[in-house]
Amino acid sequence: MYDLIVIGGGPAGLTATIYALRKRLNVLMVAKDLGGKTQWRLALPWIEDYQVIRGLEIVNKFKGELEYLDFARHMEGVEKVEKEGNNFVVLTQGGGELRAKAVIVATGTKQTRLKVPGEKEFMMKGLCYSALSYAPLFIDRTTLVVGDGDLALRSAAELATIAQRVYMVKATDKALDTPLGHKLQSSENVTILKGHEVVEVKGDQFARTAVVKEPGGTVKEMDADAIFIEMALNPNSQMVAGLVDLDEEGRIKVDIAGHTSMPGIFAAGDVTSGFAEQVLIAVGEGAKAALSAYEYLLPQL
Numbered sequence: 001m002y003d004l005i006v007i008g009g010g011p012a013g014l015t016a017t018i019y020a021l022r023k024r025l026n027v028l029m030v031a032k033d034l035g036g037k038t039q040w041r042l043a044l045p046w047i048e049d050y051q052v053i054r055g056l057e058i059v060n061k062f063k064g065e066l067e068y069l070d071f072a073r074h075m076e077g078v079e080k081v082e083k084e085g086n087n088f089v090v091l092t093q094g095g096g097e098l099r100a101k102a103v104i105v106a107t108g109t110k111q112t113r114l115k116v117p118g119e120k121e122f123m124m125k126g127l128c129y130s131a132l133s134y135a136p137l138f139i140d141r142t143t144l145v146v147g148d149g150d151l152a153l154r155s156a157a158e159l160a161t162i163a164q165r166v167y168m169v170k171a172t173d174k175a176l177d178t179p180l181g182h183k184l185q186s187s188e189n190v191t192i193l194k195g196h197e198v199v200e201v202k203g204d205q206f207a208r209t210a211v212v213k214e215p216g217g218t219v220k221e222m223d224a225d226a227i228f229i230e231m232a233l234n235p236n237s238q239m240v241a242g243l244v245d246l247d248e249e250g251r252i253k254v255d256i257a258g259h260t261s262m263p264g265i266f267a268a269g270d271v272t273s274g275f276a277e278q279v280l281i282a283v284g285e286g287a288k289a290a291l292s293a294y295e296y297l298l299p300q301l
């Protein structure tokens, strides 16, 4: 029986695990990989790494420690978490059962993919999923945003503050009938292409062109310095659905200290209802969740 199982090996899970180790808890991190989405880096011809706030130094330090401390990590996917008396059973994808007095869920989100030719080939080479991280690098550039919800509107609005032109593909009337939607419709450097679909991405070393199908079926090619796929982020929360409260998007509801609705289960990072998907935020939330788990466990230690 572990004191604590941390599910997820991204910035939130790594930080929570290292904090728990420092507190001398008997902790196990269960994850499909070490590093999570910090392994993704957008490459663009004019970008220098230092221009992006990535928080990699701290993540790589914790990752290095966990690589070394093999007793504290188990590399496998988790299928489900169940309650067993006052404790929890973590069921792994290979059929294993791991038991703990407390659990931290730090499993991040999955991007909705466009699923068109060229998407895989140019992924992170001019084709990206995080305007939140990279928008400030597009001064006077041409960008194309694909998406029909809040995320796309937010991304297009941020890009519009500095880019020379922003094309928005897929935006719906419902999404556009919002304060941000109205702002975008009245912005001179934003072109909204209603009813259009991106059907292919082309390029050389980098994505350069979106092949766009108009509502009438005509296909045209549009050049852009970057193509942002900003469709829904799907939280990896299924393993605790039914055990803890989720919001309408499936994110785990947490309070400011990372407590979920179930005593003994904590959550941190992108999988939660907290604000903004960024490495340094996930790191901070991972630390908080570990300290909250420690407070919870202290009477039993």
Ligand SMILES: Cc1cc2nc3c(=O)[nH]c(=O)nc-3n(C[C@H](O)[C@H](O)[C@H](O)COP(=O)(O)OP(=O)(O)OC[C@H]3O[C@@H](n4cnc5c(N)ncnc54)[C@H](O)[C@@H]3O)c2cc1C
Pocket: 007, 008, 009, 010, 011, 012, 013, 030, 031, 032, 033, 034, 035, 036, 037, 038, 040, 041, 042, 052, 053, 054, 055, 076, 077, 078, 079, 106, 107, 108, 109, 111, 128, 129, 130, 133, 236, 239, 268, 269, 270, 271, 276, 277, 278, 279, 280, 282
């Ligand atoms: C393309 C892209 C670029 C980005 N660039 C930046 C940037 O430059 N700067 C910045 O601050 N932020 C950036 N972000 C955002 C940042 O990467 C995330 O906010 C951060 O990684 C979230 O950390 P996390 O630990 O919550 O989740 P993640 O990093 O997503 O880690 C989740 C972990 O959980 C594991 N996992 C998932 N499901 C299971 C399961 N069922 N069982 C076991 N393990 C599971 C995963 O394998 C992974 O180890 C970027 C995001 C994207 C998509």
